[in-house]
Amino acid sequence: MKLNFLDIPELVAHLAPYLSPADLLSCVQLNSTWNKTFIPVLWRSIDDSAQSWGYILHQITDPRPQPPPPAAISAVTVETTATAPGSSPFRRRSFDTHKSCVRDSDLIKDRDWLFAIFEKYGHHIRELKINHTLVLEAASRKETCTSLHTLVLDLNLNAEGLCLEYLPLPPAPPQRPQLPIVPGLGVMVGTPGLDANSAVIPVAHARGFGIAPAITLAGTGTFGVGPALQAPGPYQEPDVELSKPLFPGHLKLADFKTTTLHGNATPESKRASLEHIWTLTQHTWHLIRVNPGLLRLDTSECLQQGDRISADFVVATLRLLKHLKDLDVNDYMFGRVEFWKLWDALPAEIESLSFKSSISPAVFPLPEPLPVANMSLKVLLAGGVTTVNGLLTLLGIFPNLTQLRVKEVEENPRYTSSPNYTPLPPAPFGGQSLRKLEGIVQDWYTVFRYIPSIxxxxxxxxxxxxxxxxxxxxxxxxxxxxxxxxxxxxxxxxxxxxxxxxxxxxxxxxxxxxxxxxxxxxxxxxxxxxxxxxxxxxxxxxxxxxxxxxxxTPVEEETVARIMALGHSADLSEEETGVVEKFNRCRAQHHGVxxxxxxxxxxxxxxxxxxxxxxxxxxxxxxxxxxxxxxxxxxxxxxxxxxxxxxxxxxxxxxxxxxxxxxxxxxxxxxxxxxxxxxxxxxxxxxxxxxxxxxxxxxxxxxxxxxxxxxxxxxxxxxxxxxxxxxxxx
Missing domain, CATH: 3.80.10 (Leucine-rich repeat, LRR (right-handed beta-alpha superhelix))
Structure with a gap:
């Protein structure tokens, strides 16, 4: 059994029944010193994708009995009030602990244990990466994780473990009836029993355009498209009555789109799914808003329906993050916010702004009047199509950019009558620090001429x-x-x-x-x-x-092998001489390469x-x-x-x-x-x-x-x- 100083609390717990009162008091004092010294270090960085967290969360979300973890995992999953599962830097090392050191109670963690441990030690966390919705709820609900510097959300909307761990899956949509296939001809299309109105459509066309059953040809003209195929009028999904906000001072129902989900599921399943989204969204934004000291926010892998959140609420939340340096987002959470509206909400000291998709939001067209030049931004990864002039103007707004991504940079219009025409500036406004430019560029010659630092x-x-x-x-x-x-x-x-x-x-x-x-x-x-x-x-x-x-070639290789064999005559034929010269040339080429x-x-x-x-x-x-x-x-x-x-x-x-x-x-x-x-x-x-x-x-x-x-x-x-x-x- 390998032990180190991280196992002191576990050792004391096992030795306590055999110690005298004086020795036990010394151990308690040792544990107190241990807690004060190492708790902040162990809880500084938490990543719930670590192996220990995965086992704990699986037991909480799945009540079925699970086999005990291997010894290497057991040592990590034994968490007392003095350790943090998956914490760094110490817990990144693997060490072996005998299974006898694992109490049976440590193999079963419940929801209350998770909430209690975050409530007690959440204020020590500075870097938090969340993959499980249950951890998101634990970090958000008790409002103790309020000192985060880095928050990375890698959530999946379909993950289990929030308020609806056993959310019933919507029933599968009814199967479309199979169309009869006429051998050698195609698909029989028509109303059953009405042979006069039936027709045969080639299989290739039927498979390519999804022809539906019960299509009649009576009175339909050349193409056989009757009134039955007319598209129905627009259908508005009704609003769903959701639960009251969990945090009234933050996200309100007025900021959330409450229309029901699309699909063929029952209304009850749709409402349950939307309630799940509503709860998940509240915890996500609440955790962000109670951490105004965030330096880095990364939601680029967070699969949420951001189009249900009002743009004003997103902007108001970003205005709270006055120390933000790095913002990495995707269209799921920020898709409804225009770029320059989002930019106005960010602090002037922002250094990196990245959007996972190059489709939206778009940097262009530039607003009028132009924003004040920002000297802090170093990385900008966004979308939008512009001209070379627009690119140079953008570099004037952000002169210290080192990395820029846009969707496309077109050539400047050739005619002054074009509404997009502006003459090239005599000198570039910015771009002297630009080292990487991503995007489809049609006029690299002009771009390189003005931005030679790439x-x-x-x-x-x-x-x-x-x-x-x-x-x-x-x-x-x-x-x-x-x-x-x-x-x-x-x-x-x-x-x-x-x-x-x-x-x-x-x-x-x-x-x-x-x-x-x-x-x-x-x-x-x-x-x-x-x-x-x-x-x-x-x-x-x-x-x-x-x-x-x-x-x-194989024949030439046999010739070379025969020539190089001992006892071969020195007199070579013209063909053999050519093969030897080719062999020597091949070797010289290989050696040179x-x-x-x-x-x-x-x-x-x-x-x-x-x-x-x-x-x-x-x-x-x-x-x-x-x-x-x-x-x-x-x-x-x-x-x-x-x-x-x-x-x-x-x-x-x-x-x-x-x-x-x-x-x-x-x-x-x-x-x-x-x-x-x-x-x-x-x-x-x-x-x-x-x-x-x-x-x-x-x-x-x-x-x-x-x-x-x-x-x-x-x-x-x-x-x-x-x-x-x-x-x-x-």
Missing amino acids: VVWEIGNECLREDVALLLKECCLNLETLRTFPPWFIDRSYISGTQGNDPTNQFLITHRHLREFDSIKNFIKVDEMLREPWTCVGLEWLTCRIVGLDRL YDQLASLTRLKHLDLGYENRNPWTFKGEYYLGEDGKYYLEYEPPVFDTLELTLESGLGRLGELRNLELFGFECLNHKIGKTEMDWMAKSWPKLNLMYGLDYERLCSIEHDKKRVALREYFTKLRPDVVHDSLFHDDF
Whole structure:
């Protein structure tokens, strides 16, 4: 049994029956000192997603008997008046405690225990992350958690444990009657018993447009749409009488939309569900309002129906948070509030304002007159469409922004008669500190010309084009990160340089400050790569394809093996000479690529491959697998890529001691157990591998060699996770 000073209260409780009064008094004094010293530390940060909290809350919300937790969990769930479940920093460490130290009463926690412990120690909490509605109620109802600095709400509307733990689920909607299908024709549409009014509609149309039963054709004209299909008039959901407010001084019924929920459930179920939402909403906003000292509020993952709360109430609540520095919200709770109305309610010292969705609220159009410039805001992630002029004006309002996200930045209107036209300012109003700009930008040339400080650029679904690379070379030599979104697959036109010149290699030569290049659509031709060394020696992330290597065919490999065998004649035929020259050229190319990569000693992420098999345009042919099943025939791996064997020079990458991810999906590699042994030993920090994950395309036969290599490497390095950059499971 391992013990430490955190177990003092439990030890005293077990030893007390055997102590003399004097010794017992000393223990009580020790416990008092222990409480005064460590209680504030243990309760400073609470996260109810911790393992101990999960077990406790499960027992409270589910009265059915549960098996006792394992010893490691039992030690954490033994909570006396001196400990906080899931608290940090001490409770993040796992330690073993014998089950005999766990009292039976500690295995059963009820609702009253949870409320009492928050009432007693809630004033010590400074950082609170809530995932369970029951914890939200405990923190809100007693009004003791009033000294929070950070509040993170990650609530789900359907979670159990608030006032309606056993909320009955609404009954399933009645099933629509199945339409009879006429073989070879389609769906029989018509009123039962009225054959004259029936018709046959093709299955494709019926499935595509959801044709309902009982559609008659009598007097309906060409398309067979009669009066029975006329849309009913607008229906207004009635208001529901809800319970009185739990906290009359805060959220009132007048600030809450009381119309019933949509759906096919019974009125009783709808009212119960709305009452649940009403109660949950009250506790959420009450906990926010009783903590005016909040520095950070994060509701970005809180799934609540914020459209039921009046915008005036939200604004009034934000005005109470006079010390707020960081606000991270979503459309569920703040969707009805206009951006600039919300901005007026925030303190002038706000540093970060983030909206999870880029759809709303929108920063643009800008209000008139323009707001006073704010020097504190550093991060603004919002929505809205504007022009380059509007972007520069926004940067004038927030001149110290380091990160900005908008939905789209359009080109300036070309004609002065346009209502959106304003001439470009002679100098940028702001943006001198802007390092990252997210959004669809149509005129990057003007943006980079006015905001040369950008060092993080996300292109989106595009790849790095030659004209863009020239622009970056001219305006943004200090660029540190270039990132694109991975496509569904790499089209054949992107393979082996058939698309034309790719600027990636020249980009890596000219941008010495580059830290991350993440664009699997782009490729590097090996001949260009070997002409000039890269200057980005501090590169930490490289996601790109290297193509154009000379690779031997199986016949050529047999020829080389025969030539290199002892006793072979020195006289070679012209064909054999060509094969040997190709072999030497292939080895020289591999060594050059490995040496270039090995010079990037800070590299943590190296991904050289991606799914090249188009999941939609496969050959359409099936073949019979060894297991007797039929599988689709896809394109083979990219031929002219790295071999990745020790024989080809893979050992030169032993300098990459910081490597954490290695990817080789769909490469024409020959990795075997020898290479697996080498990777396991040479890359001690490796924790993620792309290339041995199970196939993700539809109807594709698993590669036995890949499966065997994964099983083998898992035994060598069970800590390494196997995944894929290709996430679409077809």
